Amino acid sequence: MTTTLITGANKGLGFETARRLIAAGHTVHLGSRDADRGRRAAERLGARPVVLDVTDDASVAAAVKAIEADGGLDVLINNAGIEERTPDGGVVGAAEVTADMMRTMFETNVFGMVRVTHAFLPLLRRSAAPVVVNVSSGLASLKRVSTPDDPAYAYPGVAYPASKTTVNMVTVQYAKAFPEMRINAVEPGYTATDLNAHTGHQTVAEGAEIIVRMAQVGPDGPTGSYVDIEGTLPW
Numbered sequence: 001m002t003t004t005l006i007t008g009a010n011k012g013l014g015f016e017t018a019r020r021l022i023a024a025g026h027t028v029h030l031g032s033r034d035a036d037r038g039r040r041a042a043e044r045l046g047a048r049p050v051v052l053d054v055t056d057d058a059s060v061a062a063a064v065k066a067i068e069a070d071g072g073l074d075v076l077i078n079n080a081g082i083e084e085r086t087p088d089g090g091v092v093g094a095a096e097v098t099a100d101m102m103r104t105m106f107e108t109n110v111f112g113m114v115r116v117t118h119a120f121l122p123l124l125r126r127s128a129a130p131v132v133v134n135v136s137s138g139l140a141s142l143k144r145v146s147t148p149d150d151p152a153y154a155y156p157g158v159a160y161p162a163s164k165t166t167v168n169m170v171t172v173q174y175a176k177a178f179p180e181m182r183i184n185a186v187e188p189g190y191t192a193t194d195l196n197a198h199t200g201h202q203t204v205a206e207g208a209e210i211i212v213r214m215a216q217v218g219p220d221g222p223t224g225s226y227v228d229i230e231g232t233l234p235w
């Protein structure tokens with residue numbers, strides 16, 4: 001039996017990933033920073049709710065304790081994330097971005113991911129086949145964002161893509177440090193969720209596909225990779 005934790009799984013891609021992995025036989029701990037939203041989501045799926053705010057040390061420590069008491073962890077999916085938006089729903093560009101906005105973005109998308117991964121390392125190391133999936137973005141790719149004929153080139157935001165490029169670097173460094181684990185970064189594709197006010201062109205079922213696939217890689221599978229549903233992406 002594989003036990004999996006998904007952060008930020010009360011809605012969006014995390015929720016859909018939980019649904020799919022439960023169908024595949026995983027025991028899923030559904031992370032949510034809000035207890036009620038998490039409990040309701042978990043009830044809908046038959047998941048185990050766990051209160052987990054990735055920006056809060058005490059919350060993460062309590063989640064580790066609860067999951068350890070429940071039998072341990074095999075798969076960690078670092079999915080919780082935020083994107084910057086102006087009050088009218090636009091993307092915050094280079095002229096407007098501030099150090100505070102960068103800090104807020106990194107607090108969730110980068111420091112949160114590191115906080116959670118670091119805290120769960122002891123449980124993952126006890127697993128026979130530990131797997132970590134870091135939900136990155138196509139906008140993490142320096143190659144794509146700097147190539148004029150790539151759709152990512154037109155994206156004007158600064159903090160979000162910078163945070164996801166950092167997610168990729170962190171993924172590579174963790175993968176080298178823990179060769180006994182499979183640790184990969186994934187790009188779900190532009191998916192209609194609250195994150196982008198449902199402007200994405202994919203469904204959550206399509207977007208979750210690569211997360212679900214990389215959550216199920218075996219000990220001989222890839223590690224330190226950056227992939228979408230079609231294969232390896234350029235850094």
Ligand SMILES: NC(=O)c1ccc[n+]([C@@H]2O[C@H](COP(=O)([O-])OP(=O)(O)OC[C@H]3O[C@@H](n4cnc5c(N)ncnc54)[C@H](OP(=O)(O)O)[C@@H]3O)[C@@H](O)[C@H]2O)c1
Binds near residue numbers: 135
């Ligand atoms: N949608 C896309 O097109 C797309 C593309 C590429 C990558 N991604 C990535 O996919 C991941 C999931 O995004 P989504 O599109 O499914 O967005 P979403 O529907 O807005 O879901 C984001 C989830 O993260 C949670 N979250 C935010 N801050 C948190 C914190 N401090 N602690 C714990 N949970 C927190 C949210 O909880 P609340 O409900 O409490 O806010 C929510 O459950 C993100 O990492 C995002 O960057 C999305």
